Amino acid sequence: xxxxxxxxILIALALIYGLAVGQYVLFWTIVxxxxxxxxxxxxxxxxxxxxxxxxxx
Amino acid sequence: xxVIPESWSxxxxxxxxxxxxxxxxxLGFYATSIVTNNDGLKRVCLAVIVGLGVLSIPIYxxxxxxxxxxxxxxxxxxDLINAHYDWSIFAxxxxxxxxxxxxxxxxxxxKVGRFSANALHLVLGLSLITLLxxxxxxxxxxxxxxxxxxxxxxASAASGLPSGSDIPExxxxxxxxxxxxxxxxxxxxxxxxxxxxxxxxxLVMNNDTMKRASLVLFTICGILGVPTYVTxxxxxxxxxxxxxxxxxxxxxxxxxxxxxxxxxxxxATGVTAYLELWRYRYKGQFSRNALYTVLAFGxxxxxxxxxxxxxxxxxxxxxxxxxxxxxxxxxxxxPGIELRINDVLWFVPWQTVHFFGYCLIFGTVFAVVLRVFxxxxxxxxxAVHRLLPLGVMGVVMNVFSGMLMLLADTFRYVxxxxxxxxMAFIVIGGCAVLYFSLSESLWQTKAxxxxxxxxxxxxxxxxxxxxxxxxxxRLIPYV
Numbered sequence: 075x076x077x078x079x080x081x082x083i084l085i086a087l088a089l090i091y092g093l094a095v096g097q098y099v100l101f102w103t104i105v106x107x108x109x110x111x112x113x114x115x116x117x118x119x120x121x122x123x124x125x126x127x128x129x130x131x
Numbered sequence: 132x133x134v135i136p137e138s139w140s141x142x143x144x145x146x147x148x149x150x151x152x153x154x155x156x157x158l159g160f161y162a163t164s165i166v167t168n169n170d171g172l173k174r175v176c177l178a179v180i181v182g183l184g185v186l187s188i189p190i191y192x193x194x195x196x197x198x199x200x201x202x203x204x205x206x207x208x209x210d211l212i213n214a215h216y217d218w219s220i221f222a223x224x225x226x227x228x229x230x231x232x233x234x235x236x237x238x239x240x241x242k243v244g245r246f247s248a249n250a251l252h253l254v255l256g257l258s259l260i261t262l263l264x265x266x267x268x269x270x271x272x273x274x275x276x277x278x279x280x281x282x283x284x285x286a287s288a289a290s291g292l293p294s295g296s297d298i299p300e301x302x303x304x305x306x307x308x309x310x311x312x313x314x315x316x317x318x319x320x321x322x323x324x325x326x327x328x329x330x331x332x333x334l335v336m337n338n339d340t341m342k343r344a345s346l347v348l349f350t351i352c353g354i355l356g357v358p359t360y361v362t363x364x365x366x367x368x369x370x371x372x373x374x375x376x377x378x379x380x381x382x383x384x385x386x387x388x389x390x391x392x393x394x395x396x397x398x399a400t401g402v403t404a405y406l407e408l409w410r411y412r413y414k415g416q417f418s419r420n421a422l423y424t425v426l427a428f429g430x431x432x433x434x435x436x437x438x439x440x441x442x443x444x445x446x447x448x449x450x451x452x453x454x455x456x457x458x459x460x461x462x463x464x465x466p467g468i469e470l471r472i473n474d475v476l477w478f479v480p481w482q483t484v485h486f487f488g489y490c491l492i493f494g495t496v497f498a499v500v501l502r503v504f505x506x507x508x509x510x511x512x513x514a515v516h517r518l519l520p521l522g523v524m525g526v527v528m529n530v531f532s533g534m535l536m537l538l539a540d541t542f543r544y545v546x547x548x549x550x551x552x553x554m555a556f557i558v559i560g561g562c563a564v565l566y567f568s569l570s571e572s573l574w575q576t577k578a579x580x581x582x583x584x585x586x587x588x589x590x591x592x593x594x595x596x597x598x599x600x601x602x603x604x605r606l607i608p609y610v
Contacts, residue, residue: 103479110487117524121406124410
């Protein structure tokens, strides 16, 4: 849990820094990477949850 | 959607590739039916081969009636037409013979209740001969209207277009790209038609082998969308720099826009199909919702690809044009994307996504391949098989971001020495990964067991292919 909180804080700081100093490339790169990787993790979670169910049934 | 032919030439263009590319895919299903000894699939394949034989009549008639309109075009000689006619008549006669053999075996098996292995192999052998003759017929046919295939690389005038390339001005894009595009574009298009036909038949007959084979073909069509799009972008440069008479940039842009949607449609269909193939391994049965989702994506993509093909035909087939060509080259999506993606604010984030993508692909491939080679034998193969969708996500990320980067500076990429091999390796690597989800002997590899030898060879090819993709991409600025 603590790892997620620390990671979240670091990412938020990077985003704020990017906006504050006008490094919009940094800002949008982090946003896009977060969105895409979250999508990948979500899809993998859904797929593997179904497989786990069939393994235990 | 422009699938209703508006002239004999239009009809000929629409149907003449079915006995070539269509037959190739049908033979894939036919070989599957023999290997799996699936009688339902054998019946459908024999019926489709008969259908292809019947199609030879409208192909011949439409070809004869196309001669006059196409002869009116400058550069079309009697020799070109005669060469195509001679090969075609030979190929069509052999095709009719194959259709008779297939029809006879279909009716005989229906009466007797079983198939003859000799008859099935005879049909297969004759079909392969037909395929070779059709290749000669197709090549000679393309040369009639596609005069640009005879041109060598032409020095281009300084085009004045912005380019980050180090390639000197005055160097044109080879016409080989146009040739590849003319060949490749028929594979996802006709492949989708054949796949949908077999898929629907599989759903109606509730034949799991047919459904599975169709899902494989959907996946392959999705993979082939990538080189088709890339060769199309390259052909654009080959045909417009230097400008050619009767080639309209606006018509090309209309075709490109539709091709972009088609690429997305093929990706959606291919990915959904593969994920269902992957899930089938664990569940042992198909999900009805997933199959209908694949069907929906396939039908939508078929509509998109039909319109893409129609717009593509308008570019270099003046004999089938019934409406005026578009004139405003800037009025389309693709030039707008090209302009926007050159801004570093857009390019860098998508390039970063591309880097994440190939990390996912290579990490997944490496882990699976190492298990097949014999590392971590305490894990059954089914455990590492669960990683494969992660690699598929990586491919989707990279196709999308790669397509955007290609649009940023197409001339530079398509004229680079390492980009064409990269595209070829993507196709090889993508198709090779299918093996990991299809091979029964590999799936049965339990904890502590060695994978079969054939699987190790495929694993080696897969590893080399994806390593080649990464190296091909990285070396673009240097080779």
